[in-house]
Amino acid sequence: MLFFLIYFLHLNLAFVVTIFTWQVLMNLTNDNPIGCQQIAVCGGLETMSTLIAGHFPSFSSSISLVGEMQEDSSSIEPDNQNDVHLTDQELDFLVAILGLLVNLVEKDGDNRPVLLAQ
Secondary structure (H helix, E strand, O other): OHHHHHHHHHHHHHHHHHHHHHHHHHHHHOOOHHHHHHHHHOOHHHHHHHHHHHHOHHHHHHHHHHHHHHHOOOOOOOOHHHOOOOOHHHHHHHHHHHHHHHHHHHOOOOHHHHHHHO
């Protein structure tokens, strides 16, 4: 039983450290074009887009559904029965990554085509 408690606490600690890391990077890139360039040079844009696609695959399917709806002007009703609601931790994770991505493309025009290519 103690093993599971330690394992559970370890997972929560790892999550908290990850969120704080994303938030620190978000603060470092706020109104800082040089910081945005440095993170992009290290592969930050690719890493974040991969994290979003890997951990939140429903966004990929939503984007393809929107594309299908635009191509076909007939009324397509999305299938909401398979919607998965995100936990608070997942939402915190997603908000931190998206906030950092916004900073990276907002202040550095060279990052926009890199993100679009992902």
